Amino acid sequence: MPTITAPETGVRTDVALGTPWNVVVHNDPVNLMSYVAFVLKKIFGYPDQEAERLMLQVHREGRSIVWTGARERAEHFVRELHGHQLMATLQQAD
Numbered sequence: 001m002p003t004i005t006a007p008e009t010g011v012r013t014d015v016a017l018g019t020p021w022n023v024v025v026h027n028d029p030v031n032l033m034s035y036v037a038f039v040l041k042k043i044f045g046y047p048d049q050e051a052e053r054l055m056l057q058v059h060r061e062g063r064s065i066v067w068t069g070a071r072e073r074a075e076h077f078v079r080e081l082h083g084h085q086l087m088a089t090l091q092q093a094d
Contacts (some may be wrong), residue, residue, distance in 0.1 A: 019092060021074040025069040026087040039084045040066060043046050043077060068093055 025036070033055050040051040044067060057064035067077055074090050081088035 004048050009035050020068050020069075021071045022065045022091045022093050023074050023081070024063050024067050024089045025054070025078045025081060026089065027062045031086060033059055036086065039081065039086055043084070065091075076087050083084045
């Protein structure tokens with residue numbers, strides 16, 4: 001008589017489901033600082049002061065974490081930033 005085994009459930013153990021992800025904007029030689037601040041306000045709804053702070057961090061440090069949260073939402077924000085010609089990546093939060 002053949003042995004019947006239960007199918008794998010597909011549960012991943014390498015990354016917890018609630019692990020937050022960072023949206024990182026990188027400095028580039030093309031976009032004006034005012035444009036970067038404008039895009040951050042438009043996409044994330046940041047007030048002027050916060051968008052300016054994040055833009056200056058990108059300019060001075062070469063990158064800034066502009067949002068942290070669920071992976072699917074973070075991927076959406078990266079696509080939005082790319083659509084506005086900004087260099088952005090997704091990075092798992094510590």
